[in-house]
Amino acid sequence: METRQRDGLRFFLAMVVFLAAVAAMTSYSLWLLRSDAVHSSLNASALMARSFENFLTQTISATEFSTTNAANQGSARTSAAHMGAEFTQLLRQAPHLRSLSVLDAQGRIVVSSNPANLGLSVTTQDYLPLVQQGQAALRIGKPWLGRDFHETDASGATSLIPVLYPLEEADVLRHLVAGFNPDFFVNHMLQQVDEKVGVVEIFRLDGLLLMSTRFQGQGAMPHSDDVAKLKLGEREFGQFESTFNNGQVMLTAFRVSSLYPFVVVSHLRRDVALERWHTEVQAILWVVVPSVILVLVVAVVLYRRQRLFKAQQAESQRLQRINAACVFDNSREGIIIASAEGRIIDVNAAFTRITGYSRAEAIGKNPRMLSSGRQDKAFYQKMWQELKTNGHWSGELWNRRKDGEVYAEILTISAVSDSVGTVQQYVSVFTNITAMKIYQTELEHIARFDALTNLPNRILLADRLQQAMSQAQRRQSLVAVVFIDLDGFKAVNDTHGHEAGDLVLTTVSSRMRAALRDGDTLARNGGDEFVAVLVDLLCRDDAMPLLVRLLAAAAEPVAFADMRLQVSASLGVSFYEAQQATSMDDLLRQADAAMYQAKQAGKNRYAIYQAACASEMQKTLVST
Amino acid sequence: MRLTSMVFVLASIFYSALCWAQSSAVIHPTRLQDVRNAKKVRVCIWPDYYGITYRNPKTQQLTGIDVDMAQALAKDLGVKLEFVDSSFSKLVEDVTQNRCDVAMFAIGITPQRQAKLRFTQPYLASDIYAITSKANRRIKTWADIDQAGSVVAIVKGTLHEPIMRDRLKNAKLMVLDTPFAREQEVQSGRSDVFMTDYPYSQRFLTNADWARLVTPDSVYHITPYAYAMAPGDDVWHTRLEKFVTDVKRDGRLQTAAKRHQLEPILVR
Numbered sequence: 071m072e073t074r075q076r077d078g079l080r081f082f083l084a085m086v087v088f089l090a091a092v093a094a095m096t097s098y099s100l101w102l103l104r105s106d107a108v109h110s111s112l113n114a115s116a117l118m119a120r121s122f123e124n125f126l127t128q129t130i131s132a133t134e135f136s137t138t139n140a141a142n143q144g145s146a147r148t149s150a151a152h153m154g155a156e157f158t159q160l161l162r163q164a165p166h167l168r169s170l171s172v173l174d175a176q177g178r179i180v181v182s183s184n185p186a187n188l189g190l191s192v193t194t195q196d197y198l199p200l201v202q203q204g205q206a207a208l209r210i211g212k213p214w215l216g217r218d219f220h221e222t223d224a225s226g227a228t229s230l231i232p233v234l235y236p237l238e239e240a241d242v243l244r245h246l247v248a249g250f251n252p253d254f255f256v257n258h259m260l261q262q263v264d265e266k267v268g269v270v271e272i273f274r275l276d277g278l279l280l281m282s283t284r285f286q287g288q289g290a291m292p293h294s295d296d297v298a299k300l301k302l303g304e305r306e307f308g309q310f311e312s313t314f315n316n317g318q319v320m321l322t323a324f325r326v327s328s329l330y331p332f333v334v335v336s337h338l339r340r341d342v343a344l345e346r347w348h349t350e351v352q353a354i355l356w357v358v359v360p361s362v363i364l365v366l367v368v369a370v371v372l373y374r375r376q377r378l379f380k381a382q383q384a385e386s387q388r389l390q391r392i393n394a395a396c397v398f399d400n401s402r403e404g405i406i407i408a409s410a411e412g413r414i415i416d417v418n419a420a421f422t423r424i425t426g427y428s429r430a431e432a433i434g435k436n437p438r439m440l441s442s443g444r445q446d447k448a449f450y451q452k453m454w455q456e457l458k459t460n461g462h463w464s465g466e467l468w469n470r471r472k473d474g475e476v477y478a479e480i481l482t483i484s485a486v487s488d489s490v491g492t493v494q495q496y497v498s499v500f501t502n503i504t505a506m507k508i509y510q511t512e513l514e515h516i517a518r519f520d521a522l523t524n525l526p527n528r529i530l531l532a533d534r535l536q537q538a539m540s541q542a543q544r545r546q547s548l549v550a551v552v553f554i555d556l557d558g559f560k561a562v563n564d565t566h567g568h569e570a571g572d573l574v575l576t577t578v579s580s581r582m583r584a585a586l587r588d589g590d591t592l593a594r595n596g597g598d599e600f601v602a603v604l605v606d607l608l609c610r611d612d613a614m615p616l617l618v619r620l621l622a623a624a625a626e627p628v629a630f631a632d633m634r635l636q637v638s639a640s641l642g643v644s645f646y647e648a649q650q651a652t653s654m655d656d657l658l659r660q661a662d663a664a665m666y667q668a669k670q671a672g673k674n675r676y677a678i679y680q681a682a683c684a685s686e687m688q689k690t691l692v693s694t
Numbered sequence: 695m696r697l698t699s700m701v702f703v704l705a706s707i708f709y710s711a712l713c714w715a716q717s718s719a720v721i722h723p724t725r726l727q728d729v730r731n732a733k734k735v736r737v738c739i740w741p742d743y744y745g746i747t748y749r750n751p752k753t754q755q756l757t758g759i760d761v762d763m764a765q766a767l768a769k770d771l772g773v774k775l776e777f778v779d780s781s782f783s784k785l786v787e788d789v790t791q792n793r794c795d796v797a798m799f800a801i802g803i804t805p806q807r808q809a810k811l812r813f814t815q816p817y818l819a820s821d822i823y824a825i826t827s828k829a830n831r832r833i834k835t836w837a838d839i840d841q842a843g844s845v846v847a848i849v850k851g852t853l854h855e856p857i858m859r860d861r862l863k864n865a866k867l868m869v870l871d872t873p874f875a876r877e878q879e880v881q882s883g884r885s886d887v888f889m890t891d892y893p894y895s896q897r898f899l900t901n902a903d904w905a906r907l908v909t910p911d912s913v914y915h916i917t918p919y920a921y922a923m924a925p926g927d928d929v930w931h932t933r934l935e936k937f938v939t940d941v942k943r944d945g946r947l948q949t950a951a952k953r954h955q956l957e958p959i960l961v962r
Binding site for chain 2: 161162164165166167168169184217218221223226227228230251252253254256257258260261285
C-alpha cells in the first residue's frame with residue numbers, strides 16, 4: 071500500500087514537472103515572439119518617423135528653392151499683380167502649398183497668390199528659430215487657424231502652416247511666406263498610419279503641434295510636455311514605449327528634421343502591433359494545450375493500467391507464496407532449498423523431523439553434512455551430471471541423522487532456473503524409507519532362507535551352486551555337491567513330537583554348518599534333507615575330511631528334555647569338474663543317487679557317485 | 695426700258711437669290727454627307743474626363759466609354775476617327791463652330807445646353823458626387839458641404855455650375871477653368887470639395903489615395919447624358935440617334951459600360 075502511494079506521488083510529481091516544462095517552454099516561445107513583434111513594430115515606427123521627416127524636410131527645401139527663385143526674379147522686373155499670377159502658376163503643381171505671399175519690412179502682405187491676402191499684416195516674431203541679428207534662416211510659424219491669412223476659423227477645421235524665407239534683396243528687407251497645407255502631409259501620413267494603427271504628429275521644436283493624423287482636438291493635448299520628454303537637446307532620434315493619457319501603450323519613435331526646427335513623432339499602437347502575436351498565441355495554445363491534455367490522459371491511463379497490472383501481479387505472487395508456504399510447511403516430505411552454490415537457504419519442518427537438524431542449524435550449510443559415506447564419489451558425480459543435463463535427479467541413498475543413525479531416503483532434486491536458464495536454486499524433496507528398506511531386506515531373506523534353520527533354501531542353493539560352478543570353471547578347481555539325508559529323524563519326530571524334531575533339525579544343521587568352511591554352503595532342501603556345496607577343491611580327496619566331519623556333526627547327540635536324541639546322516643556326493651560340462655540338475659541328481667546308495671549300504675556313511683560303476687566306488691565310513 | 699431693266703434687275707436678284715439658296719442647299723445638304731466625303735468623323739472630347747474620355751498624361755493614351763463609342767461610330771459610318779480636344783466650357787462653341795461633328799463625352803442634358811445644342815437620346819444618367827481630401831476635417835457628410843466657410847470647386851461650363859449656383863446657399867463656389875484645377879484646389883486645401891459625377895468619381899478614386907468620396911444622402915440631382923451636335927441637321931441627328939439605338943440594342947454600349955465600370959448608370 072505504501073509503495074502504491076509512493077508510486078502515485080512519483081507519477082504525480084513527474085506529471086507536474088512535465089507540465090511545468092511545457093508551460094515554461096511555451097511561455098518562453100510566446101515571450102520571444104512577443105518581444106519580436108514589439109521590436110519590429112518599434113522599428114517600423116522609427117522607419118516611419120524617418121520617412122516622414124525626410125519627406126517634409128525635402129518638400130520644404132524644394133519649395134524654398136523654387137519659390138524664392140521665382141520671387142527674386144519676379145521682384146526685379148514685374149509688378150505685384152504679375153508676381154501674384156506667377157505664384158498662382160507655381161501653386162498648380164504644388165498641392166502642399168495653400169498660398170504664396172511676400173511680406174514687406176513691416177510685415178504687410180504686398181504680393182500674394184491669393185488676392186484676398188493683400189494688405190494683411192502677419193506677425194512673425196514668434197516664428198522659430200528666433201533670430202536676433204537678422205540671420206537668413208527659414209522659420210516656421212504657429213499654425214494659422216483658417217484657410218488663408220484673410221480668414222480666421224477658431225474651430226481649426228482648416229489650418230495653414232506659415233513658413234518664412236528671407237528674400238535676397240540688398241536694399242529692402244522682404245520675406246516670402248509659404249502657406250503650407252498640413253492636410254497634404256497628413257494625407258500622405260494617413261496612407262501608412264490611420265487612427266486604428268497609430269498616430270503621427272509633427273511638432274515645432276518648442277513643442278507646438280504643427281500637424282497630426284489625429285482628427286480631433288489638435289490643441290487639446292499638452293504636447294509641449296511630450297516634446298520636452300524627448301530631450302531633443304541630447305539626441306535627435308530614438309524609439310521607446312510610451313503610454314498615452316487614455317492608457318494606451320504606444321511604440322513611439324521620433325526624429326528631428328535634419329534642416330528645420332521640427333520633429334516627427336510616430337506612435338504605433340502596441341495592441342495593434344501585438345494582434346498578430348495574439349493570433350499566434352491562440353494558434354500555439356490551440357496546439358499545445360490539447361496536446362498536453364492528450365499526453366496527460368495517455369500517461370494517466372498507462373499509469374493506471376500499469377498499477378492495476380502490478381497489483382494483479384502482486385496478488386498472484388501473494389497467493390503463490392501462500393500456496394508454496396503451505397505446501398512447504400505441511401509437507402510430510404523433507405524439503406531443502408539450496409542456492410546454486412549449494413548452500414542451504416531454507417528447510418521445512420519435515421526436514422528437521424527426518425534429519426534431526428533444526429532449521430537454524432541447517433541454513434547456510436552444505437547438504438553434504440547429511441552424507442553417511444555409504445555412497446561412493448562416483449555416485450555423487452553421476453548425480454550432479456544428471457542434475458546438470460536433465461535439471462533433476464531422483465534416486466535412493468543413505469544419509470546420517472544428527473544423532474548418527476543412518477537412514478535411507480528417496481530423494482528428488484530439481485534445479486530451478488530463471489528465464490535465461492541459469493540455475494537459481496536446487497529444491498530437494500526426500501522421504502525416509504528406512505522402514506521400507508528393512509522390510510524389503512526381510513522379505514528378501516524369507517525368500518532365500520529356510521525359516522526354521524536359517525539355512526539357504528533351495529532357491530539360494532541354486533544361486534550358490536551356479537556361482538560355485540562358474541568359479542570352478544575359472545579356477546580349474548572342483549566343486550563337490552553333497553546330498554545329506556538324516557537317518558532316524560522320522561522316528562524322533564514320531565516319538566518325541568515336532569518340537570523335538572525341530573530341535574534336532576536346528577541343532578544338527580548348525581553343527582553341520584560349523585563343520586564346513588566359510589566359503590562352503592549348507593542349504594536345507596526340505597524335510598530332513600540338506601545339500602552342501604563344497605568349493606575350491608583341488609582334488610576329490612580334499613572333500614573327504616569334510617565329509618567325515620559332516621557325518622560326525624550329524625551323529626552327535628542332541629539334548630532334549632533330559633533325553634539324548636541321536637540321528638545320523640547318509641551322504642551322496644557328486645563332483646563338478648571344469649572339464650566336464652555337467653549341469654546343476656545333473657549334479658544334484660547324481661548326488662541324490664549316491665545318497666541313495668549310502669542309505670542302501672547301511673546309512674551313516676557317504677557314497678560318491680560313479681558314472682560307470684556306481685557300486686564299485688561305494689565306500690563305507692563308520693561314524694566315530 | 696427702265697421698267698424692263700428694273701424687271702430684269704429684280705428678276706436677276708430673285709434668280710441669284712434663288713441660286714444662292716439652291717447652292718447653299720447643295721453645299722451643306724447634311725453633315726452625314728460631309729463626313730462621308732471627308733472619310734473621317736471629328737469627335738469632340740474632354741480629355742480630363744475619367745471613365746468617359748480620359749487621356750492619361752503619362753502615356754497620352756485615351757480611355758473611357760466614349761472613346762469606345764466614338765470608335766464604334768466611326769466603324770459604323772465606315773470612316774476614320776479624329777478626336778478633338780474640348781471641354782464643357784468650350785463645348786457649345788466647338789460644336790456650333792464646326793470644330794467637330796459630334797461631341798461625345800457624356801454631356802448632361804440641361805436646359806441651358808438644349809437651347810444651343812441638339813442631343814441624342816440619353817445613354818447614361820448620373821447623380822452629383824463630391825470629392826474631398828481624406829485629411830479634410832470640415833467635410834464629413836454631404837450636409838457639411840453647404841456650410842459657411844466651405845469652399846466648393848466646380849469646372850466652368852459643366853452641368854454642375856448652374857445646379858450648384860442654384861442649390862448652394864452658404865458655401866462659397868469656386869469656378870475653375872484650367873485642367874485638373876479642381877483636384878489641385880482640393881488637395882492644396884484652398885477648396886474643401888469639388889463636385890463631379892459618377893464616372894469621374896469612380897475612376898478618379900481608384901488612382902487618388904488622398905481623396906475621399908462624399909455621396910448625397912438621397913438623390914440630389916440626376917442628369918441624363920447624351921451626345922451633342924449642332925442643331926438643324928435632321929439627317930445627321932437621325933443617323934446618330936440610330937447609332938445610339940444600335941449600340942444599346944446590340945450590346946456594344948453595355949460591353950463598354952461594363953469595361954469602364956459604368957453599368958450602374960447605364961440608360962437602356
